[in-house]
Structure formats: structure tokens, C-alpha cells
Amino acid sequence: MFTYYVYILKCADNSFYTGITNNLEIRLQQHRSGFTKSCYTYKRRPVELKFQQEFNDVLRAIYFEKKIKGCTRAKKIALIKGDFDTLQTLAECRNATHFKYQPLDE
Numbered sequence: 001m002f003t004y005y006v007y008i009l010k011c012a013d014n015s016f017y018t019g020i021t022n023n024l025e026i027r028l029q030q031h032r033s034g035f036t037k038s039c040y041t042y043k044r045r046p047v048e049l050k051f052q053q054e055f056n057d058v059l060r061a062i063y064f065e066k067k068i069k070g071c072t073r074a075k076k077i078a079l080i081k082g083d084f085d086t087l088q089t090l091a092e093c094r095n096a097t098h099f100k101y102q103p104l105d106e
Helices: 024-033 058-069 073-081 084-091
Strands: 004-010 016-021 048-055
Touching (some): 016 024, 048 058
């Protein structure tokens, strides 16, 4: 059985890269050495590991990776810091048309 890792790297240009692997040590070495020229991190080196989460189920890892990739920068920073209160606040809908902002009909 494999262990899968979802990880976030901070790049030299201050952007974030999110990925998934079953061997974090080798994958980090590949990012740092510029193993693949077509990789997002190739021209953004050096990179620094900021977050990692272990999974035993590859499907859960893939789901989590996709979820992070859809997050705003602010949400990624909150996740990296482990600031789950801020993460919860950022996840709340702030759209004026959201049902919680509508007057109650009586």
C-alpha cells in the first residue's frame, strides 16, 4: 500500500504550486533540480515546501489536491499556517444574493 502526499510549494516568484506524489522526497528533489523543463516550477526555482498532507487513499488525495488548486491565495496561506478559523471565514459565501443575507418572510 502506498502513502500519497498532497503538497504546496512556495516558488521564488511568491506563487504557489500544488501537487501530488507517492514519494515526496524524490518529487521535491525533482522540483529543486529542474528535472522537467515544462514543469511550472522550473523557471520559478528555488522552491520551498510549505505544506504537506498524507493520504492512504489515492482518490482522496486527488480530490484534496483539486480542491486546493481551486482555492484562493488567501485560503492557501491560511491552510499553510494551519489557521483553520480564517480558512472557515474565507470559505463562507459573501455574495449579497446569498440566502443568509435575504430578509426573512413572515
